[in-house]
Amino acid sequence: MANDIILETESLSKHWGGIKALNNISLQFHDRQLHGVVGPNGAGKSTLLNMLCGTLQPTSGCIFHKGEQIEGMKPWKFVRRGIGRSFQKTNIYADVTCLENCAVAAQRRFTGSFNLFASRHSNKLVREAAEKALHQVGLESRIHTIAAEISYGEQRQLELAMVLATDPCILLLDEPMAGMGHEESQRIIELLNELKQSYCIVLVEHDMDAIFELSDQLTVLDNGTHLITGTVDEVRNEPLVKEAYLGKEDDEEEAA
Amino acid sequence: MIFEKRTERIFLAIFFTIALCIPLFLEANSFFVGKVTTILILAVFVMSLDFLVGRVGLVTLGHALFYGLGGYLFVILTPEYEAVNFWVYAFYILGLNALIALVIGAVVLRTSGIYFIMITLAISQMAYYYFFDSLEFGGNDGLFIFMKPETSIFGLSFLNLDNPTHFYYLALLAVLVTLLAIKVILRSRFGRIVEASRLNPERTEALGYNIFAFRLISYVIGSTLAAYAGLLFALQYGYVNPQFMTWEMSGTALVMAILGGMGTIYGAILGTITYEGLLYLFEHMTQDWMLLMGSAIILMVLLLRKGLAGYLEKLLEK
Amino acid sequence: MSTELFFVQLINGLQYGLLLFLIASGLTLVFGVMGILNLAHGSMYMVGAYLVWYFVAVTGSFTASAILSAVIALGLGILIERVLIQRLYNRNHLDQVLLTIGMIFVFNSLQSILWGNDPYGVAVPEALSGAVPFTDNSSYPVYRIFAALICVAIAAALYFLVSRTRLGMLIRAGESNREMVEALGVNIKSLYTIVFAIGVMLAAISGIIAAPMRSIVPGMGESVLITCFVVVVVGGMGSIKGAFVGALLVGVISTFAAVLMPTMSNMIIYIFMILVLLVKPQGLFAK
Incomplete structure (x- = not known):
């Protein structure tokens, strides 16, 4: 051990x-x-x-x-x-969807983030990883909801999903x-x-x-x-x- | 679709339709064509500022520095009595300006918030006084452009910069290219991280992104677009002087961007047109136009929460 | 540079610095307590100078004019805060920037409408018009010494107000915690009105004191505003102590620069500020 x-x-x-x-x-x-x-x-x-x-x-x-x-x-x-971390105080991107929150977290793993031209929505792997993380914490029904609009408990789940999405x-x-x-x-x-x-x-x-x-x-x-x-x-x-x-x-x- | 909002699409459709036709109606009146050209050039400048302030989250009060640099670099680097190629030299100058922006950005981005506002202001004031006090660059009078560049591409020439209508379309093209460039960048993977860094810098760093690098690249992009606007302005009027770089210039651009609706990009065009339109109107009404302009600005801040674009969206969305 | 010239310049620099402090103190106070960056602060300095010029021309008494102008400025501050600033507390900072830029337009225009665009001067009050001999062949104007002493007195009063009085306690509490002030049963709105009005009055008093030393011209507010920005940023935004140190540094540096390297003198304070921010990104007395 x-x-x-x-x-x-x-x-x-x-x-x-x-x-x-x-x-x-x-x-x-x-x-x-x-x-x-x-x-x-x-x-x-x-x-x-x-x-x-x-x-x-x-x-x-x-x-x-x-x-x-x-x-x-x-x-x-x-x-x-x-080394990924979650925060004690909910620390999310309140103005965008839950999916986008996790996509920001996942993007670094799959594609260059200095790409100025390719659409942010065009990478399937990023989207799948983000969706997977949301499923893991049980937020699959909230994928397209703006993060500020979900309940406090759900925001805590999202917080965790974002860490998971960084793998x-x-x-x-x-x-x-x-x-x-x-x-x-x-x-x-x-x-x-x-x-x-x-x-x-x-x-x-x-x-x-x-x-x-x-x-x-x-x-x-x-x-x-x-x-x-x-x-x-x-x-x-x-x-x-x-x-x-x-x-x-x-x-x-x-x-x- | 890079234009997500209905209001945005309607506004841009109307704007470009009218803008394309303006010279047809005003062909005889080159003064007005020139005036509108100036507004288009300003719109490029204000859009680049709107991108930095509203979308990247870098509130700068020294953006006019690059507007002036675009003009100065051109005059300083081109031979005095020889028509150079516009595209080649624009490329050189913007490249050089980008390098300067990279160095300045690396310095100013060490600070944040109100200190960022102030350090950008200080650097542009420094540049202003540098050119103001310099004998070799013409001091307060600035420098003159004696030969307008030619614009041939592969030997084909279809633009004559001495022709106000041709110059007008060059400025309109700049508006279109700037608008598309900013919109594409904002939608890109890079734009996603830039947006995230503005919404929540702490979290973005905790997700493994070096936000300094994202901000620095954005700063260079915004500054380069501003320099292109400055270059066009210098070419239109045939001179450049320290007035390009005053903090009032940066402040006015900020007013136009906020008035139009911060961060909406198309709002920057709207804000520029409105501001310049009101200014033209008031200047012709009374000697004390500043009183009317100031009151109009105050009224609009009090009445419009998200600028003109926000007001239009309230009317047109859903 | 001879020793004599050095001392004359040093005193000039300190005196200029003290005046800068007086203007900057209002700016930094308002920012520190209310979080508002008042770009129209320089206009208040201009208003003070023009008011005292006008009243001196009417009444002939500098003292009476100075007091009258300061009181009018205080009233103006209350009016502006109540009518305009108060509506923007829940908006973002950019809206406040826009509003205060609009105010610059309005004040510059009112100045031009009411008093025209000619430069004016205010005569030094007779009792203070002499000069103190400095060495055999140089002397220093009494009014400048008086102005410096007034600035020091106001600085001391401000220090006393902030650190020793109930209002000062509320100001310090308001900087760190709005809710706490309200929990103390204080109407935060009145506190903000008072603080803003004091800020406006400080700027106007600076204009009044400067009037006999400088020419009163359109645009005098904007140039002093930018210098004040440098002062408060060097000192640390919101810190009155920082503004004091920053103002003296900026005053002395720019005075010596004007003598020693005239071609660079305009740039030097900005270079100084950038250097300070590179070493201490939050200014010298950051909280």
Whole structure:
């Protein structure tokens, strides 16, 4: 297992002035596994994700992708290496159709985007990839609807579909299920279960039931520091974690 | 179909029909043909600005820089008393202008938002004062074109630039080519990413696109079209001077584009015609035409939310 | 350059810079609080200069004319905000640009209709008409020193207003968070009206102070507007402290450039601004 580490951080830190948003985090993410990241608000989960996808520069420490050091590269270069991310706040192209949203995401894989003449609608592969991504998240009925006009939960699904359309090998998902209805989240959980067979997924999520169900590895962050990483059972039985975070919720203690 | 909206198709059909016929009615009145030619040239300039501001999302207040450069480069690079070939030299000059735009774009695109507006303004002001204070380029008086270029292609000559009607059709051709070029680019795969970068730059970068490159190429395209307009204007009047490059020139073009309906491209033609038409009307009504022009602009901002094109679309769509 | 000339130029530059600050402060205040880029700001400077010229010609008293002009400018600011600007808060910035360009047309035209296109001058008030000996063979006009002191006083007052008063607290809060101001039970509309009117008045006061030092001509507003843009961009849009530093830098640099390299003097402040933006893309005191 240890030899298929695909993404790795070494003493990763982010400081804002005197505030340590994230301090000395060393983690390993494996291929074909879902790696959950939990922690109370302000624990540094989003900061970690933002650094893993290159939009935030670490104050110190390194990020390795397939053994190659990549921190400090431009965000779009991260994407080209196959690191795709979804945003916590829905971040879509509100004025165009869902299909077009995913087509923007898919286009880079199939055709030159510096083509000034060929119509954007003329590439079949782009269209198929975009449609496939929409099917995967269950938005097939919304293909031609303007993104601003679908419900909030559906926009969350679209958010995920756009990441899938880039066909990444690593998925960084920032609370993909926040704001979804029960039925929709069930669908996404099923989808993630299926996707983790072939992708490395880093999942930040507040829905504890979902994360316990899905995670192969689970990391707990608290106040910018790394408490523990292990399997779901290991984490649940760790007294430190119970104290800091999970212990507050009685039913989960019983479940463990 | 690259013209998606009904309003757009109706407007363009009417516009080109009338524009094609104008010289037939005004043949005797070369002043009016000249006046309309100028409006067509301005429309090319305003369309190129509308593309950058409304579609790429680069709000520039220094676009007149390239309008002036188109004229200056031509006068500086052509021999003084020899008729050069228009097409060959237009090609050279636009190529050179594109190179200059590439360098300037690489600098100004490091900033964004209000700072982008200001740095483009600063660079065009710099160029303005450079030509204004320069002795070798004629200072405030500018430079004159003594010989109009000839326009033969493979030895065949069918355009005489000294003939106002011929020049008129050359300007109309420029409008058509600019319109088609911008529309094709916007519909293209490149245009898709440009549009995405305007709607949501953060997301576009997170999908793996280097938006700087897309913006830079767009900037070069917009600037080159502006330079072509400037070149035509210089040829029509036979001179170029620093007034081509004032910030008022950039500002007026921006007014025309907003008035027409930002980002609609055909609205730029509509805005240019309306603005120039009102100006002509007011100038002939009273000495204090600026009061009427200013009031008209203020009224139109207050009443029209999406410019004239937006108003027409409200009437004609669905 | 002799030491003496150097100091004269330095004082000239600082004095010019202080005046620039006074004009630019209104521009940056309005932008910082309301997010509006007022291209007609230079016209307000022109209005101040013409008003004081007119009232001096009628009343003969500079002080009375100055106060009267400033009050009229304040009223004008309130009127413009209430009648025009207020309608555009929910529109995009380009509409605001268009509106304020329309206002430039209107003000330039009104100036030409009311007062014609001849250049005018305002006499320096008698009490301030002397010169302070500088060295044996040079001296410095008292009025220019007075003008600089007034600018410093207004800068200090502005600093006090923004950092120490309730209105200032609301202004600072309004910059970062509109909802918060409204949650405090303050009518954001009145706040915007006050801020805009103060901005207009600051520009007009600059015109009033400049009137005895410069000729009053059509188009004086536009040239000063562009220089003010450079000032606020160098300092960082919306920052009053930035406008102060930016104005002094621009004032000193352009004064020395005019002496040292006359052929490039017009270009130099733009080159300076571009260099600043390349190093700090958000200006020196970006928030």
